[in-house]
Amino acid sequence: MKHHEQGHGGYIGTRREFLSRYGMGMGALAMGGLPSAVASGATSPLSPKMPQKRGKAKAVIHLFMNGGPSQVDTFDPKPELTKYDGKKIPLELKTERPTGMAMKSPFSFKKYGESGLEVSEIFSKVGEACADELCVIRSMRAEVPNHEPSLLLMNCGDSRLPRPSVGSWVTYGLGTENQNLPGFVSMCPGGYPISRTQNWQSGFLPAAYQGNYVDSKNKDPKKLIEHIVPKHLERSKQREQLDFLRQLNEKHAEERGRDQELEARLESFELAYRMQLEATDAFDVSKEPKYIREMYGDTLQGRQMLITRRLVERGVRFVQVWHGAGQPWDNHDDLEVNHRKLAGQCDQAIAALITDLKMRGMLDETLVLWGGEFGRTPVVEMPKKGTNAGKINGRDHNHYGFTTWMAGGGVKGGHVHGSTDDFGFAAATDKVHVHDLHATMLHLLGFDHEALTYRYSGRDFRLTDVHGEVIEDLLA
């Protein structure tokens, strides 16, 4: 894990120390076959764990374009659609709201890299910098054209029931590399996306696996994690206070035959003390050299992407990055203006993130996923009072077919998988359901999605429920 050794020697030692200390406790418990060792609390539920087999990816970054970006305007060019512009297409699919004639993409596409991957002008920086890293899936499909269930499907593998999110499953399966930071961080600038905290819920998994929400609009690194700053004592004095606590706890444990649970709790204060420094440091982008900050751009998206890299670099397992509060990509009106604006906000930052990960040798071990909860219709949305501004220049929700892409973490670069029909409406060949995407992600992390289970309420639950197939064509 090369990327953990860059300039943050401090925690490696402590993490190993922790493991060697708790490795023992963990093993002894395993012997007992405790069905609820998590419940016994003898070791941190977030200690790093080995997957079933060695996976290529060790961390996940999910760039969530919430609201649903349009595939035909980003990564799925459709010349036929341009031909039919303003005409009725020979394809009828029921849409959530009334829709009309074909609407061509207002953006031009260009081939990039050696692979010649086609990318829309609004993501030209991503195209230029990393086309050969992208593995574009053009044949995604979800279940319904509504935001809430689709968000839950994409994030938790079920559209309705309170199931654990992908990030919770992954931290449950792998723990996290750095005990001084949360294992699963969900960043959204300016508030919550819709469906709010459900998007990163831990469901029936222990609460320790829930995503830690961070409002990345906040520029002050100290505000990003609750209770991270002691306000009642100076740090050096707090150290002395904790040393005294340690003395008390040591004596207490000594008198009780050094119970593992007591030891784990004793240790958690040391972790917390270190976390105070490391967490604020991780969120502090001012610590980056100027050229790096400029590469990402001094913008909201630039900052949150840079924080993302700093977190993954420090061993955070799963980082979800939302474009913004609510559903910014939900452009029922003024698609051209809005999509250009939204892509303009994140194009450079995403290109920088992938370039930067690659530069540091981290991309191979970091799976980046880009996409929304669904895509948008190739046909124009018609006016409907109270649901749009009636400008007839936007697109409706579309779960029949949409695009996501992955990069790094063991996926094929410069690759396109599957296709939609001639108009970009529905997935046509090599269809990939959200469950299949999840199965593939888990595979890349070293898990058989059918065997990463949690027993709850009388049965073994999994992220993919009874569905999902690993898409071999995506793997490098």
Next chain:
Amino acid sequence: MARVIMGAFEFYKLMRKWKDTKRASVSNHVRFLGFIIFLGTGNLFGFPNSPAPKKEGTSKAHWAFQHPVKPTLEGKLHPIDELLARKQKEGGFEAVGEASRATRLRRLWHVATGLLPNRAERKQWMADKRTGVEWTKAATEAALARKTFGERWSRHWLDVARYADTRGAAVTQNEDYPYAYTYRDWVIGAFNKDLPYDRFVHLQVAADLMKAPLEDQAALGFLTVGRAYQGGQRHLLVADQIDVTTRGVMGLTVTCARCHDHKSDPIPTADFYSLYGVFASASMPKNLPKLSEPEDSPGYREFKEEHRKLAMEVHKFIKSAIPEYETPKDLFDFSMRKTPHKLNQTQRDKFRKLSSKVTELEAKSLYSPDRAMIVREGKVNNPYIFTRGNPGARGEKVPRQFLKIFREEGEVFKNGSGRLELAMRLTDDRNPLTARVWANRVWMHVVGTPLVDTPGDFGVETVKPKQLELLDHLALFLVENKWSTKALITHITSSQSWNRESKAPAGLIERDPENRYFARSNRVRKDLEAWRDSALQVSGRLDGNLGGKPVTLDKAPFSDRRTVYGRVRRGYLPAVMRAFDFPGSEEALMRRSETTTPMQALYLMNSPSLHVKARSLVKGLTVSPESVQQIYQRIFHRPASVEELSATMTWLKSAATHRTAGAWDYGYLTRDSLELKSLPRYKDGRWTGGPQMPDPKLGWLMWNAAGGHPELDKSAVLSWKAMEDGELTIEGVLKVPTPNGNGVRGRVMRSDGTVLGEWPVDQGKESATRLTGVKVKAGEHLWFAVDSRGEQSHDSFYWAPRLSDARGEVANAKDEFGGLGLKPLAQLAQVLLLSNEFFFVD
């Protein structure tokens, strides 16, 4: 299974040896552990590849579906001791001795009340003449008679009932269940009255059909406090009611049969839909019955008026959108059927916003009358199977009836929806599950670990527990004693086994790490409630009032009520609840996970709510050995040992004594003087001259995180102390928000009076206060002083300077704003409150 475990254990020891000799790297070591875990376990960390538990026969032969069998007993010992002794003998275990009386007293009060025994109780029970289990029995009865028993045990049940005060993250408007607390209070009362458990169940499922008194109607909250689903999908709501009833009461996972027949248990899909018909026949009415009419008071009258006004606004709005709309007779009836489906999306949003104001007022006002969250029978639902769980795919019709495994030939529900018959069927003697399930949970809460590891699932895949005879004995005891929970608790605590030490020889722990043989007692970590409540108790802050509307736990001023009264905001639990394994309340939870994380430690170290408790605890004490002894006594109920006392005194002498925690301090300068004086009082986010504003001496002088207020002859001064030498840029905006008065003057000064910058700011105006190249030496102070300009009314100002050097931000008055530092004795109290000795019960 056991052999695999032992095999793995041997293998592990081998690896340890190998490791020691080869000095294998830690990561290898971890890898081996991982490997062993795969080999050895069921669902340790739920590591994948865990073999599914072996099927113990199938369907009807399953142990849990058999009637409990009365074990044969010799009768020389307490039945629990006799049954455990048999197993201990088989396993070759020898039980440890009795714990000290002080330990047992604390254990008992923890189990019964979630609190510590108070001084009088300690005095009484330490001196009581009885001995051994006689003593425990008497003490148990006394503890169970406390009202605090209901507060403790209600929470156990509220986990099961997925209790919350809101509908959850799936809704954006009308989030509150303003009356959920009446259900919580009913549960507290039920435990305190020792309502027989069978009736406890009946009322929660069918109080409306039982001619039960009005107060008991609140029990129906069991069916109605669940989460809301996106788009109000009714079939999911009903599935949740089926789940909480079957899993919660019977330990059967009936909802697994929603889409297909249960994979392992004899529960066909038809069973799910039979129950579906029962629950889908009832729903929560819009207008909930009042449990009592509040006494007439100005507050109540004001509430009624406001309530009416808000409701009228809803109707006015609808009327403006739909001219033909007629305001209903019942002003609080906003039911959708009458109107709003004619509203478009935007109007509908507005409608929701307005109508949620009505609910919000009900939730917030202390005067809104208590109401029961009842259900009422509607049109009887004749259920049919939803093929593959899809409500659009109509399958075969099914009758409303009880579960197939326990149903008699041809037995269907006859009266209406059958909900009352279902309620009765849950606890009748043809159903062996309910008593066993409750006995198992009572054992779990009293002893620390359950007899059946899955307290919400007694299905076919649940392995027969090692102590089945004991479980059967407890279940039969419960039924024979009129389903009295208190009797069952007393029965358990008055066994020798419950009174044992938790400390045990290493050999015993190694051979029985999970304590399946109960040859020792469990050491238990306090859950959030028990810890927070006992911390409030020892700090002298605990508010002993019973019941009432929920309070906010995580915001200052911090509530001193017991944790059970904390508002449970489903989907948005406060950090403290999330950190300490509080249930998410989305679904029924029978057993909490218990994690140890640095997030918990961060909260304990840095949350001001803890500092408040620590300060109260040491009020009036000064640093001295006597004070230290007092503090140990209050928190640990024991004196500090000689070594502890000397270590404590040594640390206290070097502990921080600063007035504030950080580099900032808040004070004032009298005109023409350079002697900085401190503002004496800090409360609720501001520094002032005293409890009253204006203070008789210091007038309106004040500082908070954003700015402050000067006095006529005194400037308000924010003082910052440099920790190291440096060259700083100072930024900030001084602003006088009101257009009245005559503005202020701001200055940045050194403590020798040198003025570095000066900015007069007129009323309603602002000025950037930027200085560059300000050199400071470590230990030096910079002052940010604001004077009134001859007239001090309307002189409130905003000013929160930021200091930075070439590397970035050095200090920030707003973000680093803080109150009093923690004095040495309060630091000591804090340490003791978060120590393992306070957190664990031996």
